[in-house]
Amino acid sequence: MSIVDKGKEAVQGIAQAVVKKAVELAPGALLPGGRPDPLIRRQHGHIGKPVSRVDGPLKVRGAAPFAAEVALDGMVYAALAYSTIARGRIAAIDTALAEAAPGVVLVMTHRNAPRLNPPPRFLTGDKAAAGDDSPIMQDDRVRWNGQPVALVLADSQEQADHARSLIRVTYAEEPAATSLPTADGCEVGTFMGEPLRAVVGDADAAFAAAPNKVEAVYRTPRHNHNALELHAATLVWRGDELFVHDATQAVAHTAWSLAQIFGLEEAQVHVGSPFVGGGFGGKGLWPHQILAAAAARLAGRPVRIVLSREGVYRAVGGRSPTEQRVALGADADGRLTAIIHRGVTPKTRHSPMPEPFILPTQSAYAAETIALEVQTCYLDMVANTFMRAPGEAVGTVALECAIDELAERLGMDPIELRILNEPDKDPISGRPFSSRNIVAAYRAGAERFGWDRRNPVPRSRREGEWLVGMGCATATYPYHRMPGGAARITLDAAGRARIDAAAHEMGMGTATTHTQVAADRLGLPLEAVSVRYGDSSLPGVILAGGSQQTASVGLSVMMAHQELVGELLKLAGNDSPLAGLGVDEVESADAGLRKRDEPDRFESYASILARSGRSELAVESSAPMPLETMHWSMHSYGAMFCEVRVNAVTGETRVSRFLGSFDCGRIINPKTAASQFRGGIIMGLGLALMEETQFDERNGRIMTRNLSDYHLPVHLDVPEIDVIWTDIPDPHAPMGARGIGEIGITGTGAAVANAIHNATGRRVRDFPITLDKLL
Amino acid sequence: MGITVNGTAVELPDDPRVSLLDLLRDGLHLSGTKKGCDQGACGACTVLVDGQRILSCLALAVQYEGRSVTTIEGLGADGALHPLQQAFIEHDGFQCGYCTPGQICSAVAMIEELRRGVPSHLTVDLAAAAIPCSRDELRERMSGNLCRCGAHNGIMDAIATTYPAETHPGAAE
Numbered sequence: 003m004s005i006v007d008k009g010k011e012a013v014q015g016i017a018q019a020v021v022k023k024a025v026e027l028a029p030g031a032l033l034p035g036g037r038p039d040p041l042i043r044r045q046h047g048h049i050g051k052p053v054s055r056v057d058g059p060l061k062v063r064g065a066a067p068f069a070a071e072v073a074l075d076g077m078v079y080a081a082l083a084y085s086t087i088a089r090g091r092i093a094a095i096d097t098a099l100a101e102a103a104p105g106v107v108l109v110m111t112h113r114n115a116p117r118l119n120p121p122p123r124f125l126t127g128d129k130a131a132a133g134d135d136s137p138i139m140q141d142d143r144v145r146w147n148g149q150p151v152a153l154v155l156a157d158s159q160e161q162a163d164h165a166r167s168l169i170r171v172t173y174a175e176e177p178a179a180t181s182l183p184t185a186d187g188c189e190v191g192t193f194m195g196e197p198l199r200a201v202v203g204d205a206d207a208a209f210a211a212a213p214n215k216v217e218a219v220y221r222t223p224r225h226n227h228n229a230l231e232l233h234a235a236t237l238v239w240r241g242d243e244l245f246v247h248d249a250t251q252a253v254a255h256t257a258w259s260l261a262q263i264f265g266l267e268e269a270q271v272h273v274g275s276p277f278v279g280g281g282f283g284g285k286g287l288w289p290h291q292i293l294a295a296a297a298a299r300l301a302g303r304p305v306r307i308v309l310s311r312e313g314v315y316r317a318v319g320g321r322s323p324t325e326q327r328v329a330l331g332a333d334a335d336g337r338l339t340a341i342i343h344r345g346v347t348p349k350t351r352h353s354p355m356p357e358p359f360i361l362p363t364q365s366a367y368a369a370e371t372i373a374l375e376v377q378t379c380y381l382d383m384v385a386n387t388f389m390r391a392p393g394e395a396v397g398t399v400a401l402e403c404a405i406d407e408l409a410e411r412l413g414m415d416p417i418e419l420r421i422l423n424e425p426d427k428d429p430i431s432g433r434p435f436s437s438r439n440i441v442a443a444y445r446a447g448a449e450r451f452g453w454d455r456r457n458p459v460p461r462s463r464r465e466g467e468w469l470v471g472m473g474c475a476t477a478t479y480p481y482h483r484m485p486g487g488a489a490r491i492t493l494d495a496a497g498r499a500r501i502d503a504a505a506h507e508m509g510m511g512t513a514t515t516h517t518q519v520a521a522d523r524l525g526l527p528l529e530a531v532s533v534r535y536g537d538s539s540l541p542g543v544i545l546a547g548g549s550q551q552t553a554s555v556g557l558s559v560m561m562a563h564q565e566l567v568g569e570l571l572k573l574a575g576n577d578s579p580l581a582g583l584g585v586d587e588v589e590s591a592d593a594g595l596r597k598r599d600e601p602d603r604f605e606s607y608a609s610i611l612a613r614s615g616r617s618e619l620a621v622e623s624s625a626p627m628p629l630e631t632m633h634w635s636m637h638s639y640g641a642m643f644c645e646v647r648v649n650a651v652t653g654e655t656r657v658s659r660f661l662g663s664f665d666c667g668r669i670i671n672p673k674t675a676a677s678q679f680r681g682g683i684i685m686g687l688g689l690a691l692m693e694e695t696q697f698d699e700r701n702g703r704i705m706t707r708n709l710s711d712y713h714l715p716v717h718l719d720v721p722e723i724d725v726i727w728t729d730i731p732d733p734h735a736p737m738g739a740r741g742i743g744e745i746g747i748t749g750t751g752a753a754v755a756n757a758i759h760n761a762t763g764r765r766v767r768d769f770p771i772t773l774d775k776l777l
Numbered sequence: 778m779g780i781t782v783n784g785t786a787v788e789l790p791d792d793p794r795v796s797l798l799d800l801l802r803d804g805l806h807l808s809g810t811k812k813g814c815d816q817g818a819c820g821a822c823t824v825l826v827d828g829q830r831i832l833s834c835l836a837l838a839v840q841y842e843g844r845s846v847t848t849i850e851g852l853g854a855d856g857a858l859h860p861l862q863q864a865f866i867e868h869d870g871f872q873c874g875y876c877t878p879g880q881i882c883s884a885v886a887m888i889e890e891l892r893r894g895v896p897s898h899l900t901v902d903l904a905a906a907a908i909p910c911s912r913d914e915l916r917e918r919m920s921g922n923l924c925r926c927g928a929h930n931g932i933m934d935a936i937a938t939t940y941p942a943e944t945h946p947g948a949a950e
Contacts, residue, residue: 058866061874062858062881064809064849071808079803159803160794230813230821230925231875279811279875280925311814509872509926677869681927709818709923716920718913720929746927 033629039560040589042668042731042738047522049737050729052673056514056533057277057507066277069249070234074304077236078107078155080294081162082309083169084316088147088382088702089178092171099168100154105161108301109169110153115139116296122259124286124354125194128486129543131255131287133319134385136352138289139296144173146350146384147180147702148316153293155301159308178382180702182325182348185379191349191356193376193393198358200430203371209340212331216407219327219345220400220767222751224695224704226320227389228714229508231279233314235291238304242266244295246273251281251546254486254504257538259287260295276536278508282685283388283547285508288318315707320695321389322347322357326400330408338369338423343401346377353385361393362478362748363401365635368425383702388547390685391744394479395751399689399769402475402752407765410458416474416756417444417453417641428635436634437732437740439665440476444641446726447474447663451643460763468647470658471761477640477662477749481732481740482550486543487625489558491524491566494618497593497608498530502622503555505535506546509681510743511674512555518671519556519737523563525590541622549638549741552670554625557736562623563590569621570595570607573614579603630734638666638740642683642753648761653773655691655758657721662746664727668738675742679725682746688715689747690754692770780841782807783851790838797841798822798833801848809849809878813923820922823879823886824848830886849878852885861885864935872926880922884936887918891943910945912937 041049060066085092097109118140121132136145144151152169156162179186191198209215236247244264250256250273257271264271278285294307309317326345332338347357356378363374389395409416421441427434448454456472457463463470490502501520505512513533521531534540544554567585574580580588580595580603588595594606611619630636645659662679669675692713696705706712731738751769758776759765766775779788782805790800798815801807801824810833813821817835824833825847852859861881864870871877891910896903899917908914915933924932937944 054866055869057874058871059858059862061871061877062849062862062865063853064811064878066874067808068811068875070812071802073806158792158795159799160792164794228925229873229875230811230819230923231873232812232814278873280873282925308812311816311818507873509874511872673869674872677872677926677928677931680930681872684927684929685925708816709814710816714923714925715927715929716923717916717929717933718920720916720927722912723930 033633038733039736039738041522042733044522048518048528049522049668049670051518051671053514053518053528053671054673055511056517068231068277068279069236069247069275070306070308072236072247074236074238077304077306078157078301079159079162080297080305080307081154081166082150082290082313083152083166085144085147085149085151087144087173087175088180090144090173090175092142092144092151093174094172095152096170097152100165103161103165103168105157106154106165107157107303108155108297110297110300111151112139112142116299118263118292118296119265121287121292122262123352129255129258131252131259133286133288133354133387134352138292146382148384148704150289150293150317153297155297155303155305178702179380180382181699182346182379185348185381188377188379191376191378193355193358198356198360198376200364200372200374202430205340205342205371205373208371209329209331209342212339213334214332214412215330216404216411217329218404218407218767219325220403222324222396222399222769224320224323224697225389225689225693226315226695226712227282227284228709228712229280229282229284232309232311233285233288233290233318234308235294236306237295237298239299243270243272246291248273248275248291249278249285250275251278251285251506251508253506253536253538254543255545256287263292264295273538274536275506278506281508281546282390283392284318290317311709312707315704316384319353319385319387321392322349322386324357324359324396326359328400328404330404332408332412336412336414336419336422338367340371341367341369342373344373344375346379348381349378350383350385351380353387357386357396358393359397359400362397364430365428365637366401366476366478367423368429372429390682390747391479394748395689398475398478398748399751402749403755403767406473406756406759417448420444420476431635433633433635436636436734437667437730438639439728439730440639440641442728443639443663443665447641447643447661450726451661453643456760460760467650469650469761470645470647471757472643472645473753473756473760475642475749475752475756477642477745479549479638479741479745479748481631481636481638481735482548483553483557483628484545484548484550485627487554487558488542488622489555489562490541490620490622491559491562492618492620493607493611495608495611497606499524499526501531501533501559502540503535503544503558504538504540504542505544505551505555507536508546510551510678511671512551514674515552515670516555520559523559523590526593530593549743552739553736553741557625558623560736561625562621565623566621567595569619570610573616574605574610577613578605578610580605634734636734636740638742638745640664640745640749642749644753644757646754646757646761648758648776653776655771655776657687657754659721661724664725664745665730666727666742666745667730667732667735667740669727669729670737670739676725678742679746680723682744683723683750684715684720686747686750687719687754689769690751690771692772694770778843780838781845783848789842793837793839795838796834797836797838800838801833807848807850811875811879813876820883821876821879823883823922825882825886828886828889830883849882852881861935861939864939868931868934869928870931870935871928876922876924880924880932883919883922888940888943910943915944
């Protein structure tokens with residue numbers, strides 16, 4: 003055989019192996035006719051146990067290291083100055099006093115900043131991370147009110163802050179688009195490359211002809227994430243390599259994007275982020291990390307940058323406001339004949355997406371006709387971005403209030419109206435649902451909450467000066483699993499396993515749940531499993547977003563485990579009780595492998611490694627493309643129940659009871675899952691009653707720039723929140739689990755608003771529902 | 778004379794602008810005390826000064842000469858967790874963990890306030906010898922400590938189970 007033939011054979015062999023692998027992996031768990039993840043059936047393992055957080059002891063001691071808590075030798079501190087106009091030019095910038103101030107190491111402006119490539123805007127590439135792709139400190143242009151215009155480095159934070167206050171900027175102001183009437187153009191928005199528009203039949207005609215109808219406009223304001231941890235980075239250049247201790251939901255994305263910006267190879271940028279003090283969509287790549295890295299290079303010193311709370315409002319975007327018109331038409335029985343959900347939301351030319359508020363309506367109800375559309379208008383403002391359940395959080399406010407209004411018009415119970423219009427397949431895509439048990443969630447929730455005690459006549463229950471009412475609404479958030487999942491399993495000589503994946507922990511319990519999942523996958527006790535994450539050097543491109551991290555890492559570990567079993571069988575050889583067995587004939591159990599139908603044929607991992615003279619065995623694998631979402635319409639669901647007390651004298655609303663009844667597939671850890679559900683619901687209470695980023699439409703400046711003016715729910719605003727779930731595994735999701743991180747904020751706003759209507763007879767469609775709107 | 782931090786004498790900073798928070802975090806590398814707003818609005822920087830809770834971001838370090846400061850790092854005895862720290866783990870009184878040290882320090886001092894009969898905005902009878910401690914009374918007293926992850930229920934459960942005598946579990950909802 004010639005070398006050429008040998009080469010051909012090798013290539014063919016590789017090609018066959020690739021095809022075989024694709025066939026093996028792709029149908030595996032998730033495609034039609036495939037075998038569901040075997041862990042779905044496992045009932046007595048670690049999955050489903052309320053395991054306390056493995057990083058709990060670190061966190062309660064304050065010992066979990068956050069981005070601003072890494073100290074580097076020779077480190078200097080950064081402070082930023084922000085523009086005070088929305089659009090124009092920097093005519094002059096006087097930095098002389100700042101440069102002469104004590105302790106100052108560098109003052110950087112567009113005049114001396116290093117030349118940088120534009121930040122890769124999130125969603126424009128598989129590792130693009132930036133929330134804003136406008137050039138940063140590269141020219142004299144001002145693009146939003148609050149844009150960083152100068153950066154000071156000094157030996158202490160106090161010195162940097164003082165020097166920053168000495169910078170004088172003169173602007174040549176230009177007309178800016180800072181309100182919808184002055185917008186710089188409007189068009190149909192796009193999200194992930196798709197237009198935010200859907201049409202089934204002629205909804206306008208069907209609505210006009212409907213015997214029962216409601217139509218209203220709902221408004222939601224700007225929101226900010228307000229993670230308690232301020233955005234921060236501590237970074238250093240070592241030669242041409244950049245090391246960043248960041249607070250990010252996207253370590254791999256950030257490393258690649260910083261490399262693009264600074265003209266480096268991806269491998270020259272190292273991003274670590276072991277603990278993130280809350281993200282909610284806001285902890286991505288924003289100007290501060292880029293400017294700090296540029297300044298560190300210019301000054302030749304390690305830099306720590308911590309945005310002030312005002313700085314977070316100036317330089318990091320939040321959720322855009324929406325104005326949504328919902329029109330529902332129904333026949334005499336209450337069956338929907340038309341759903342119209344259209345509206346407008348502002349974005350910037352440099353942000354990744356318009357707030358996609360029609361998303362929840364796409365899969366919500368069976369209706370003969372549907373018309374959905376998001377118009378987006380361009381403003382000069384800080385780039386709007388993803389915030390917990392982008393689209394669904396505010397879209398369900400409009401849709402689920404409208405459903406409640408229709409139920410009242412029809413004289414129907416709002417739960418029965420929803421159940422009547424329950425779709426049997428996805429109303430837009432026509433795909434079957436992977437698993438949808440929303441009716442069961444409503445039934446269980448209604449019973450537990452005592453829904454039958456609700457008087458459907460508004461303003462009919464009064465206790466002293468308090469008006470009491472109940473409301474409900476549907477929660478929904480899609481199952482996502484983004485491309486790029488990967489993980490490595492390393493077994494050591496003692497039979498312990500370490501999972502490595504470039505994932506993130508910002509409160510979800512990442513290390514805890516994946517310890518549980520991997521322990522079940524590998525047949526190990528929890529103590530024998532550790533999880534490394536939060537570093538761009540680890541496998542995978544795994545966004546902590548879209549409630550997808552668990553699915554992404556979970557499937558990657560499942561794939562790696564399959565390969566690991568194959569490697570172990572090879573190593574086991576002919577002297578093992580496992581000799582001659584194939585991958586499909588064995589399973590992991592009791593810290594080793596055993597034959598499925600002959601459990602006595604067993605050898606431990608430690609024994610296999612010892613006999614083959616290996617100190618460890620590492621296998622890395624990638625998750626296949628997310629084909630499951632092409633075959634099924636996949637969503638998490640919830641039925642939200644709220645009881646409010648509204649003071650008839652002051653208009654003050656107190657949420658007295660809340661129940662979330664969820665259908666999100668298998669729940670991996672009831673303790674951490676309950677916390678995520680509650681956390682989403684509490685953010686939803688804020689959305690309903692108090693949260694609003696006030697924006698001055700005259701000059702594009704955010705006025706609520708601190709935690710005193712932007713009201714978050716505090717302890718006294720938060721009642722005991724009850725959460726229950728169906729725990730019905732989704733046969734097409736890894737571990738049977740769909741996402742749970744975002745769904746809690748969906749439906750909550752409408753449930754509160756509907757309860758307020760039931761209590762008071764007042765229908766407030768302008769959020770948040772502050773007391774002035776109820777007087 | 779300097780400040781005593783967790784039982785150790787430390788020198789005052791040269792720069793009088795340095796807040797107690799920045800002294801702890803940047804000067805002493807005691808980063809368990811968190812900076813969430815630097816404006817006294819979030820409570821993440823709560824520490825104990827001679828047993829009373831204060832916001833260390835609103836305190837200039839030089840003002841605390843001769844005082845004894847306890848941070849989250851000094852709460853447990855001999856490296857063991859304080860019972861409230863253990864209860865936070867058990868009741869999942871946190872998610873990201875950033876507001877947690879402030880919540881815990883605040884709660885420890887809040888219980889002392891209850892023991893001393895210090896009223897809150899919700900206390901109806903200011904002259905009462907013992908304050909009836911409903912769950913709302915507890916909530917009011919902890920409302921200066923923000924939590925964005927939404928761990929409020931777990932935090933309340935952790936406090937109530939750690940201090941059953943002071944928090945009158947019978948009065949809980």
